[in-house]
Every structure is written in C-alpha cells, then in structure tokens.
Amino acid sequence: MRTLRHLGGLLIGLVVTAAVLGGGGWAVQQAVANAAANPPDNQKMWIALGAMAAVGLVAGLVMAGRISPLATFVPSMVLLAWTVVYALDVNRALSFLPTEPSVNQIVRDAASGARTLLTTGVLALLGVALFIPVLMPSRWSRRDDELDEDYENTPEGSYY
Numbered sequence: 001m002r003t004l005r006h007l008g009g010l011l012i013g014l015v016v017t018a019a020v021l022g023g024g025g026w027a028v029q030q031a032v033a034n035a036a037a038n039p040p041d042n043q044k045m046w047i048a049l050g051a052m053a054a055v056g057l058v059a060g061l062v063m064a065g066r067i068s069p070l071a072t073f074v075p076s077m078v079l080l081a082w083t084v085v086y087a088l089d090v091n092r093a094l095s096f097l098p099t100e101p102s103v104n105q106i107v108r109d110a111a112s113g114a115r116t117l118l119t120t121g122v123l124a125l126l127g128v129a130l131f132i133p134v135l136m137p138s139r140w141s142r143r144d145d146e147l148d149e150d151y152e153n154t155p156e157g158s159y160y
Contacts (some may be wrong), residue, residue: 009068017075019058020126022110027051029113063130069139072130079127086118093118 030048034040062071084091097111117123133139 001059006068006070009070010074012062012071013074016058016062016071016077016130018125019055020075020079021114024055024108025113025115025117026106027055027113028116029109031096032113032116059126063133066139069134069136072133075128076130076134079123079130082118083121083124083127099160 027048030044031052034044034048063070082093082096085096094115097115098107099111103111114123115137
C-alpha cells in the first residue's frame with residue numbers, strides 16, 4: 001500500500017512540475033507581454049493572473065497536503081537542478097528551452113516565461129519552497145502506519 005502512495009506522489013510530482021514550468025511560464029510570458037503592450041489588455045492580464053493563481057494553488061496544496069513527499073521532491077529537484085545548471089553554464093541551461101519556429105506557439109510562450117522565471121531566480125525560490133516538506137518526517141509515514149497492523153483481529157466471542 002505504501003508503494004502505491006509513493007507512486008501516486010511521483011505522478012503528482014510530475015504534474016506539479018509541468019504546471020510550474022508550463023502553466024507558470026505561459027502565465028508569466030502573457031503578463032510580461034501584456035505589460036509591455038500599449039494599451040494593455042485587461043482581459044489577457046486577468047487570464048494570466050488567474051493562471052498564476054492556479055499554479056500557486058496547485059503548488060500550495062501539494063506542499064500543505066498529506067500526500068507522499070515525492071509529490072514535492074520531484075518538482076523541487078527539477079527546479080533546483082535547472083537552476084544549478086544555469087549558475088554553472090548559462091548557455092546550456094537556456095538550450096533546454098524550445099525556441100524553434102516548428103514548435104507550437106503556446107509551448108514557445110511557456111518556454112519564454114520559464115526563461116524569465118529561471119533568469120530571475122524564481123525557479124530557485126520555488127524549488128527550495130517545494131523541498132521543505134520533504135524534510136518533515138511526518139510526511140514519510142501515514143497516520144494509519146502508527147497503528148500496528150501486524151496483529152490479527154480477535155473474534156468477538158473470544159477471551160483474547
């Protein structure tokens with residue numbers, strides 16, 4: 001049962017990683033592009049802010065929830081590893097972003113926003129915040145694990 005919990009946490013971690021990099025990147029790119037527009041489009045700004053709020057909600061629920069710590073460990077390691085690569089070799093870190101014209105425009109927008117998040121250090125901040133729940137020992141065991149499940153239940157009519 002424990003392995004299913006951690007497998008679920010791994011899958012949730014992959015979804016959180018995609019949400020932060022894809023959804024967060026797209027929302028940041030839309031907000032930055034809208035702020036530079038003259039005049040700014042309020043509807044696009046609200047959509048970008050709503051997408052940022054949704055990404056924040058997903059990340060917050062995963063950090064605060066009692067699920068497997070792998071749900072926060074996976075995205076934290078991706079974000080922190082990419083930040084370390086950026087600190088060591090800027091060109092290599094930026095080469096991971098798809099910028100070719102053959103790539104869908106939405107993916108290129110998300111990559112542009114992820115670039116902004118990476119170069120400003122926001123991914124490092126999120127990576128550290130997502131890593132903190134991994135350090136909590138209570139996250140590695142369920143509440144049910146505190147009960148000893150090795151003992152057999154006694155029949156209702158017995159002395160023992």
